[in-house]
Each structure stands twice: as C-alpha cells, then as structure tokens.
Amino acid sequence: MNPAGEAITHAHREEWARVVAGLTRRFGDLSVAEDATAEAFAAAAQRWPRDGVPPNPGGWLTTTAARKAIDWLRRESQRDAKHEAARIVYDDTPAGPAGPVEDDRLRLIFTCCHPALAMEARVALTLRLLGGLTVADIARAFLVQEAAMARRITRAKAKIKAARIPYRVPSSGDIRERLAGVLAVVYLIFNEGYLAGDGDDLVRVDLTDQAIHLGRLLRTLLPDDGEVAGLLALMLLTDARRPARVSRTGELVPLGEQDRSAWDRALVAEGRALVRERIDAVAAGAGPAGRYQLLAAINAIHSEAPSVEETNWPVIVALYNRLTVLDPSPVVRLNRAVAVAEVDGPRAGLDEVDRLTEALDGYHAFHATRADLLRRLGRAGEARAAYDRAIELAGTPAQRDYLTRRRDQRPAEHSGV
Missing domain, CATH: 1.25.40.10 (Tetratricopeptide repeat domain)
Known part of the structure; x- marks a missing residue:
C-alpha cells in the first residue's frame, strides 16, 4: 500500500469517530455528520495521493467534513427553508465550549447505545458511526440484506431525532447504569465476531477488531472504570488465542487442544496487565470486581497455564x-x-x-x-x-x-x- 493509502487507512481507524462526533455536536444531526465524514474520506482518497498527506490528517478531515456539512445544510436551507440549519451555516458566533474532543466521542457512544433503541439498532449504529464500517460490511457480518440493515440504521437515527434523545454523556448519577448497556453492545459485537454462530467463517476478524478498537476508546475515555478495563482485558485475552483457534484444514480447535505457543503473547501480556491492575485496585478498596473483571481474571488464569492439565481449576471455580x-x-x-x-x-x-x-x-x-x-x-x-x-x-x-x-x-x- 502506498503512503497515502496507509495514511487514509490509519486515519479512518483513528479519526472517523472523532470527526463524526465533532460534527454531531456542531450540527446536531447524525445523518449529516455521517454523510459529511464519508465525503471527507472520499475526498482524501482522491487528493492525498496527488497532493500528499497533510501534516495534520485529522484536522484536514474535520475541516473538510465541516465544509461538506455546511454545503449540504446551505442547499437544504435554500430548498426547504430550514432556518435553524441556515443559522448554523451563517452564524459567525464561535461554538460554546464542549470540553475535550474525547467527550464528543463519549457522547456519541452513549447516543448510539441509548436504552430506548433496540439492541440490534444500537449495535448497527455503533459499528457505523463509531467503527466506520459500511452498511454493506455490517449487513454481511450479521447475515442480513444490505437494504434491511440500511433501514435499521435509518430508523434508529430517526428515532433518536423524533424522541429527542440527547446527545450528551449521562449525568454522574446514572452513568453506571447506562455504561452497562454500552459495554454489553461492545461485547456483543466481539462475540458475534469471535463466536460466529452462522456462516462459513468461524471468526469474523473485522468485528473482533472493531470491538477491541471500541474497548480501547472507552478505556481512553473512562480510564478509572473497572468494568471498562475488565472488558478490554477480556477481549484481548480471548482474541490472543485466535491464531490457534482454527486448524489449517479449517476445523475448530478448542482451548484444551490449542497450541499455546501460537497465542499472541503481546495481547496476553496487555490483558494480564489490565487484570493485575484491577486486582490491585479492588484490593485497595475500589469496590468489588464486576462481571467483565471476573471473566477477564478467568481468562488470565487460562493464559498463564502451560496446558489444560496444569490450569489452576480450583481458582477458576x-x-x-x-x-x-x-x-x-x-x-x-x-x-x-x-x-x-x-x-x-x-x-x-x-x-x-x-x-x-x-x-x-x-x-x-x-x-x-x-x-x-x-x-x-x-x-x-x-x-x-x-x-x-x-x-x-x-x-x-x-x-x-x-x-x-x-x-x-x-x-x-x-x-x-
């Protein structure tokens, strides 16, 4: 892949959610934010190979996407007299403070995973708006027709707009309850990839990678939350076994028969470090371990054992x-x-x-x-x-x-x- 192509791929992974979240805060419309961001990446694919990669790819994408959104809103305001949209376009008053960029992404996560939406809609929106997957990719992963998945995403965004679901992080009083739903969405995405229930592929790497990406994002945004760390550790330790999970002939290889030397040791080390961090935090009075922390601890014990026979099964029980x-x-x-x-x-x-x-x-x-x-x-x-x-x-x-x-x-x- 040429340097421009590598830069676009990296930017898509690192900047997509940031740009969509920032535009959503500014313009208040998920569809506008999504479409403008997609157009900005399309523009990058045309211009970066020709003009070179800009010094600040994220800033270039944000500026380009904002211009695309303003152009769209200007056309809409002229055609449909959308005065509020026109005011956004022409108002020179600086936007009010919205906190760090990370807060925009956190708002977007909680919007996509709002409990008023059905679970399948939460998953689809999260993958589309935060993961940057195409509708076709999401439809293929969940074995539904692309048109059906497009309708699902459209209905979800329409419900957010009609129900006036706020684009904000929940208050401190209810963030723990809401966060549980967010973590459930991310874990569902991971399991759909790692424990594929249908189709020819036992592991759907695009979904497992997206779930881990979202887990890392949540960890960055909520570094002190034990269950966020636990979920990320759980996914890392589980995904570390992926290279040994399918034989050369395409057959499932269960944990007890896997070649443990093939496990990804870097992921194992990262996951175990997170588990140790949470064990130390609980010992220091951070409160009892939650569901994801316990599952991560179980997987950490498996990762330490040279064989199934040498596993510390009493501790796992x-x-x-x-x-x-x-x-x-x-x-x-x-x-x-x-x-x-x-x-x-x-x-x-x-x-x-x-x-x-x-x-x-x-x-x-x-x-x-x-x-x-x-x-x-x-x-x-x-x-x-x-x-x-x-x-x-x-x-x-x-x-x-x-x-x-x-x-x-x-x-x-x-x-x-």
Whole structure:
C-alpha cells in the first residue's frame, strides 16, 4: 500500500469517530455528520495521493467534513427553508465550549447505545458511526440484506431525532447504569465476531477488531472504570488465542487442544496487565470486581497455564462462583460446570450440566459439553447421541467438523474442553 493509502487507512481507524462526533455536536444531526465524514474520506482518497498527506490528517478531515456539512445544510436551507440549519451555516458566533474532543466521542457512544433503541439498532449504529464500517460490511457480518440493515440504521437515527434523545454523556448519577448497556453492545459485537454462530467463517476478524478498537476508546475515555478495563482485558485475552483457534484444514480447535505457543503473547501480556491492575485496585478498596473483571481474571488464569492439565481449576471455580452471583445465566453456569468437572471429576460436572437441560437444549455448546463428559464417563452411546445433537445445532462448518471428529474418536480420548 502506498503512503497515502496507509495514511487514509490509519486515519479512518483513528479519526472517523472523532470527526463524526465533532460534527454531531456542531450540527446536531447524525445523518449529516455521517454523510459529511464519508465525503471527507472520499475526498482524501482522491487528493492525498496527488497532493500528499497533510501534516495534520485529522484536522484536514474535520475541516473538510465541516465544509461538506455546511454545503449540504446551505442547499437544504435554500430548498426547504430550514432556518435553524441556515443559522448554523451563517452564524459567525464561535461554538460554546464542549470540553475535550474525547467527550464528543463519549457522547456519541452513549447516543448510539441509548436504552430506548433496540439492541440490534444500537449495535448497527455503533459499528457505523463509531467503527466506520459500511452498511454493506455490517449487513454481511450479521447475515442480513444490505437494504434491511440500511433501514435499521435509518430508523434508529430517526428515532433518536423524533424522541429527542440527547446527545450528551449521562449525568454522574446514572452513568453506571447506562455504561452497562454500552459495554454489553461492545461485547456483543466481539462475540458475534469471535463466536460466529452462522456462516462459513468461524471468526469474523473485522468485528473482533472493531470491538477491541471500541474497548480501547472507552478505556481512553473512562480510564478509572473497572468494568471498562475488565472488558478490554477480556477481549484481548480471548482474541490472543485466535491464531490457534482454527486448524489449517479449517476445523475448530478448542482451548484444551490449542497450541499455546501460537497465542499472541503481546495481547496476553496487555490483558494480564489490565487484570493485575484491577486486582490491585479492588484490593485497595475500589469496590468489588464486576462481571467483565471476573471473566477477564478467568481468562488470565487460562493464559498463564502451560496446558489444560496444569490450569489452576480450583481458582477458576471460585471465580465462577462469584460470577454466578452477578450473572446466574445458564451459559455462565455451563462454563462453571466445565471447571467443576476438572476439579471434582466428570460425574460432578455432568450433574451440573444436566440441571441446565431445559434452558439450553437448543444450544450446541451445551450438547457438546455434555457429550465430552459422557465420553469421559465411558458412556459411549449417550455421548454419540449428544454429539449428534450438537452437530445438528452447530452453525458453522468448522464447528461441525470438530464435533464430527470428536464423535468418531475412541472413547478414551479427552479433549480437556
């Protein structure tokens, strides 16, 4: 890639959200901000290779995008007599102080993730306005038609405008409650990429990278929040295993069978440093660890172990015990059951799993976990039936290939899942 192309790619990653957020504050219209920013990047793609990369790419993009927005508003004011828009165009009064640029992006995050919007709309808006993904990219990632995704985004922006959802950071009194929803959106994006439920790709790198990018952004904006740090650590530690997660033949490789030397050690180190920071903060009186901090701590323990057999499973069970108090969901309890099986044996693990049958009967990982425990107990016929059910429910070829191989292996083999 030539220098101009590299500069545009870097600017898109680092400046898109900043420019969209700044224009939204100035002009009060998400659509205008988004379209003007896209036009500014299109202009950069034409001019930078010819004229050279400007000394301050972010400033150039912000200025160009603002001019594009003013041009659009001027045309609209002339055609539709939008007096307020015209006032913005022609008013020479400097804008009032809005705080640091980071506050603009924080406002945009909380606007995109407002609880008045449906979760799918929050995800789509976050990826579009903060991640800079195209509508086509978002539609492809979530396996819907591009036109349908475009309508979803348009409706979300219209609802923000009609409901007069404020473009602001919530007050200190309710920021924690609102932040939980923001973190849920980012984690959903990550999981959709890392644990793809459908399609040919087991991992959708564009989504995992975007989620980590958003996590880093939140960490910059809210450096003292433990759950923000916990979520970023969790995503880093999980994503570090990506190079070992799919075999050369495209088959899923579960944690117990992965080549741990292939893990991204830089991501592991960064994630573990964040976990250690939060452990020290909690010890110093920062309050109890939250859901994401506990999940990050569990993954940090996995990252430290040379093998599945050498993992500190008793500590993982203890962490899951604390997590189930905060989040007693069936999936959390299923993951706890896996750890229990490593401490107390497959019979104890299976007892825990069987209590979740009603809640998780349609979830392929439930049947895969149950099948593995039945194998370890020597109940080959029941294990095969459970594998068959897991294969039936699995959403990707990589998952089905792995489960088929496990089903057809000799009963004595143990995956460590």
